[in-house]
Amino acid sequence: MREYKNFKEIDRDLKLLKLQKEIDKEKVLLSYNQTKESLSPKRILKDAADSVLKNRYVLKGATSVLGFIGDKFK
Template sequence: MATKVYSSYEEIDRDLEILKLQKEIDTQKLSLAVEKTIDGVTPSGLVQNLLGNAGSFLTKSGLLKNVVLPYIINKFIK
């Protein structure tokens, strides 16, 4: 990385403010990631992830429309 040459204290202050804000953003992102991870490993979080992944698989693969729904409809008709 090239060394930056500053011509005024205002430029230095501006860059320091930008770095401070970037640090705050990164801290918030890290905090959110930790919170999501903790929520994901709780029993309720694991169940939600499992159900969400299973539902996503069923809808994306067409399995829900082609296999599951006709099976359920046939059970109600009989």
């Protein structure tokens, strides 16, 4: 526990704590809004569509490469 020598030190620490409380509150609100946005139906559908398209191109590319490698060993 900290020992204070005067009221000025106490006031300073109280101001710092108040500012830290405001910062923490803003962080929570920001996190809440980001989570809310990421869980919206529109965002979920967009992310799912992006994932399907990426997997489609990866699968197509891998099939082409594997087919090309397989042709070399025939």
